[in-house]
Amino acid sequence: xxxxxxxxxxxxxxxxYLTAAIVAIxxxxxxxxxxxxxxxxxxxxxxxxxxxALKMILFDQEKLxxxxxxxxxxxxxxxxxxxxxxxxxxxxxxxxxCCVSLYSIGYLKHYYNKxxxxxxxxxxxxxxxxxxxVFTAGNAVFFFIAWEIMTxxxxxxxxxxxxxxxEKAGLxxxxxxxxxxxxxxxxxxxxxxxxxxFDIFGSSEAIPATAKSLMFVFFLIGFGxxxxxxxxxVWLPYAHPAAPSNVSALMSGIMIKTAIYGLIRFILxxxxxxxxxxxxxxxxxxxxxxxxxxAYALMEHNIKRLLAFHSVENIGIILIGLGISFVAxxxxxxxxxxxxISASLLxxxxx
Numbered sequence: 001x002x003x004x005x006x007x008x009x010x011x012x013x014x015x016x017y018l019t020a021a022i023v024a025i026x027x028x029x030x031x032x033x034x035x036x037x038x039x040x041x042x043x044x045x046x047x048x049x050x051x052x053a054l055k056m057i058l059f060d061q062e063k064l065x066x067x068x069x070x071x072x073x074x075x076x077x078x079x080x081x082x083x084x085x086x087x088x089x090x091x092x093x094x095x096x097x098c099c100v101s102l103y104s105i106g107y108l109k110h111y112y113n114k115x116x117x118x119x120x121x122x123x124x125x126x127x128x129x130x131x132x133x134v135f136t137a138g139n140a141v142f143f144f145i146a147w148e149i150m151t152x153x154x155x156x157x158x159x160x161x162x163x164x165x166x167e168k169a170g171l172x173x174x175x176x177x178x179x180x181x182x183x184x185x186x187x188x189x190x191x192x193x194x195x196x197x198f199d200i201f202g203s204s205e206a207i208p209a210t211a212k213s214l215m216f217v218f219f220l221i222g223f224g225x226x227x228x229x230x231x232x233x234v235w236l237p238y239a240h241p242a243a244p245s246n247v248s249a250l251m252s253g254i255m256i257k258t259a260i261y262g263l264i265r266f267i268l269x270x271x272x273x274x275x276x277x278x279x280x281x282x283x284x285x286x287x288x289x290x291x292x293x294x295a296y297a298l299m300e301h302n303i304k305r306l307l308a309f310h311s312v313e314n315i316g317i318i319l320i321g322l323g324i325s326f327v328a329x330x331x332x333x334x335x336x337x338x339x340x341i342s343a344s345l346l347x348x349x350x351x
Contacts (some may be wrong), residue, residue, distance in 0.1 A: 004055075005055075006052045006053070006055045006056040006082055006087070007052075007082060009048050009049070009051050009052035009055065010048075010049065010052040010082060010090070010132075010136075012045075012048050013045045013046070013048035013049040013052060013094075013132075014045075014129065014132065016041055016044055016045035016048065017041065017042065017045045017125050017128060017129050017132075018125075018129070019041060020037065020038045020039075020040075020041025020042055020045065020121075020125055021038070021121065021122050021125040021126065023037045023038060023041065024037065024038035024118050024121035024122055024125070025118055025121075025122055027118065028116070028117075028118035028119075031108075031111075031112040031117040031118070032109075032112070034117055034118050034121060035104070035105055035108050035109075035117060035121070036105065038121035038124075038125065039101040039102070039104050039105050039121075040101075040105075041125075042097055042098075042101040042124075042125065042128065043097075043098050043101045043102060045097075046093075046094040046095070046097040046098040046101065047094070047098065049090055049091075049093065049094035049097075049132070050090075050091055050094035050095060050098070052082075052087070052090065053087040053088065053090040053091035053094060054087075054091060056082055056083070056084060056087035057084055057087050057088060057091070078142055079137070079138030079139045079142055080133070080136040080137065080138055080142075081136060081137070081138035081200070081201060082136055085261070085264060085265065085269070086135045086136050086261075088345065088349075089135045089254075089257065089258075089261050089348075090132060090135050090136070091349075092253075092254055092257065092348065092349055093128070093131055093132065093135070093254045096249065096250065096253045096254050097128055097250070099249075100246050100249050100250055100253075103246060103249075104124075104246045107244075107245060107246055108120070108246075111244075115160065115161070120157075120160060120244075123153050123156050123157050123160075124157065124246075124247070126149070126153045127150065127153045127154055127157060127247075127250065127255075128250075130146050130149040130150035130153055131146075131150055131254060131255065131258060133146035133149075134146045134147055134150060134258050134261070135258070135261060137200065138199070138200060138201065139198040139199055139200060140188040140191060140192075140198040140199075140200060141188075141198050143200065144181075144184065144185065144188060147181065147184070147258075148181060150255070150258070151174070151177045151178070151181065152174075154173075154247075154251060154255060155170050155173060155174045157243055157244070157247045158170045158173055158239050158242050158243045158247070159242070160243070160244060160247070161242070161244070168238070169235075169238035169239050169241070169242035170239070170242065172234065172235045172238050172239070173235040173238065173239040176225055176232065176234065176235045177225060177226060177235070179225060180221065180222045180223070180224070180225030180226055180232070181222065182222075183218040183219075183221040183222035183225075184218065184219065184222035184223070184262075186218050187215045187218035187219050187222065187266075190207070190211055190214065190215050190218075191204075191207070191215065194206045194207040194208070194211060195207065200265065200266070200270060201269075201270075202270075204270055204271050204272065207271075209274065212271050212274070213275060213278075215266075215271060216267055216271060216275075216278050219262065219263065219266050219267055220263070220267075220281070220282070220285075222262075223259035223260075223262040223263050223266075224259065224285070225259075226255075226256060226258060226259040226262075227256050227257075227259035227260065227315045227319075228256055228308075228311060228312050228315055229285050229286075229289045229312070229315055229316065229319065230285070230288050230289040230292050230293070230312065230316070233289070233293075233312045236256075236308050236309075236311060236312060237296075237305045237308040237309060239251065239308075240252060240304055240305070240307065240308035240311070241302060241304035241305050241308065245304075248304060248307070252307065252308070252311045253351070256311060256315060257348055257351075259315075260315075260318055260319075260322070260344075260348055263282075263322060264322070264341070267326070268325075268326065268329070268341075272329075273326045273329045273330045274330060275330055276327055276330045276331060278326050278330065279322075279323045279324065279325070279326030279327030279328075279329075279330060280323065280327060281323075282319050282322055282323035282326055283319070283320060283323025283324060283326075283327065284323070285316075285319055285323075286315075286316045286317065286318070286319030286320035286321075286322070286323050287316065287320060288316070289312055289313065289315055289316030289319065290313050290314075290316030290317050290320065291316070292312070293309050293310065293311075293312030293313030293314070293315075293316055294309070294310070294313045296309040296312070297309035297310050297313065311351075314347065314351040317347055318344050318347050318348050318351070319344075320344075321340050321341065321343040321344030321347065322340075322341065322344045324336070324340040325337045325338075325340035325341035325344060328340055
């Protein structure tokens with residue numbers, strides 16, 4: 001049946017997320033019902049998202065292009081593309097959302113008489129949807145829009161408790177992530193200058209080697225800030241303790257992994273890896289992040305800051321695998337490259 005295809009399941013998942021957000025706003029005077037309906041909707045939608053991802057990974061290996069909105073304005077159309085890589089990250093997101101939403105039903109009770117729970121649910125669901133759009137974006141413009149929406153919504157979730165320490169953490173987070181976004185924008189502009197296209201799945205053969213190396217550096221900085229790698233990890237130990245615990249789980253468990261997705265999608269899949277030093281640089285950053293992340297964690301007594309530094313460590317471990325795979329692919333060793341990137345993705349799932 002058509003509605004059992006990966007694209008249809010993903011469509012229904014998105015629709016249920018949106019419906020849950022609308023219901024949460026409608027029941028703003030009844031925080032208990034608001035939480036119950038919104039989080040139950042998220043659990044159901046995440047199950048459909050996981051089913052879509054699993055079906056794509058296990059049975060439908062060919063890329064699926066979904067374009068729900070065509071615009072007369074150039075490059076603004078919503079172009080969603082589902083392939084095995086994006087499906088893998090949607091699977092991680094869906095499993096995590098299911099667990100976090102189940103936990104949130106009880107966790108959010110202490111906010112009922114203190115904060116606008118309805119607004120929280122709308123932001124929470126918007127955060128999830130923005131990550132789905134990041135993973136399925138078919139062109140760089142839509143990717144960047146989804147990326148910025150994800151950043152802005154996560155900022156409001158970090159400062160949700162509206163305390164001075166939270167606002168400081170939110171400010172550090174929003175400033176650093178927008179510096180990273182500026183580097184991504186420059187890389188996308190270079191991409192368009194040479195190819196006259198923002199198509200992520202297009203060819204990069206028209207881009208000269210020097211420009212590719214420049215794009216690699218910009219992508220590494222832009223995605224590195226979001227991943228929280230050393231030395232641009234400063235925002236992470238501030239933002240995670242400030243955010244509500246369920247939001248911290250999403251930020252640590254999947255949001256920082258959007259950067260790993262970006263590195264694979266734009267460097268390995270789009271630019272292709274032609275230079276060994278690309279992989280060596282990522283490998284070195286990964287080693288430093290893994291060692292310093294665990295060293296900082298050992299000195300922490302605040303459990304949420306400790307977990308934040310462990311996220312830095314685990315991102316470093318993921319980058320070690322990614323760096324080795326890039327070195328192997330640049331030297332034509334497909335077997336080692338495949339094993340290394342598989343290890344990197346396995347640890348992404350594991351963390």
